[in-house]
Amino acid sequence: MTQIINTETHSLASKWDIEPSVLQNLRDECASAKGRAYCPYSKFQVGACLLTHDGALISGANVENASYPVGLCAERTALSKAVTEGQRSFKALAVSTNITPPASPCGMCRQFIREFCDLKMPIFMYDKNGDCVVRTVEELLPMSFGPADLAA
Numbered sequence: 522m523t524q525i526i527n528t529e530t531h532s533l534a535s536k537w538d539i540e541p542s543v544l545q546n547l548r549d550e551c552a553s554a555k556g557r558a559y560c561p562y563s564k565f566q567v568g569a570c571l572l573t574h575d576g577a578l579i580s581g582a583n584v585e586n587a588s589y590p591v592g593l594c595a596e597r598t599a600l601s602k603a604v605t606e607g608q609r610s611f612k613a614l615a616v617s618t619n620i621t622p623p624a625s626p627c628g629m630c631r632q633f634i635r636e637f638c639d640l641k642m643p644i645f646m647y648d649k650n651g652d653c654v655v656r657t658v659e660e661l662l663p664m665s666f667g668p669a670d671l672a673a
């Protein structure tokens with residue numbers, strides 16, 4: 522069956538060197554993961570999905586806790602799942618929320634992402650309408666501290 526892929530997805534995909542159907546799957550996966558968020562306190566659902574260089578998609582959602590600060594963001598859930606499944610080579614991250622403009626990863630997640638992802642890796646942030654804002658890791662966390670700095 523032929524998939525219908527919109528023009529925005531096509532142009533984003535070519536800009537970031539991702540197959541349009543793969544970018545569409547990434548977007549769909551992070552949107553579905555959002556539906557599995559456990560967020561009874563904030564009621565703010567967030568879905569995230571990583572695309573690995575070998576084409577795997579690994580998703581996560583926010584998981585809150587009655588002791589509020591214990592809650593986990595979607596981005597760190599997805600990354601922790603991926604890393605503990607042996608995946609550390611990422612081509613893109615997508616995040617989906619039900620607001621517009623789209624939410625961007627919190628400061629703690631930016632640092633967590635920076636540990637494993639290339640500074641030039643794109644982060645696709647989808648809003649409630651499925652529209653997208655894209656920024657690289659470096660744009661979200663300039664002049665960052667990373668693993669190589671410890672060895673310097």
Ligand SMILES: O=c1ccn([C@H]2C[C@H](O)[C@@H](CO)O2)c(=O)[nH]1
Pocket residue numbers: 560563565566567582583584585592593594595596616624625626627630
């Ligand atoms: O990028 C974000 C921003 C917020 N949250 C979660 C944390 C908390 O569960 C809820 C409200 O902050 O949304 C994420 O998962 N990712």
Ligand SMILES: [Zn+2]
Pocket residue numbers: 594595596597626627628629630631
């Ligand atoms: Zn976060």
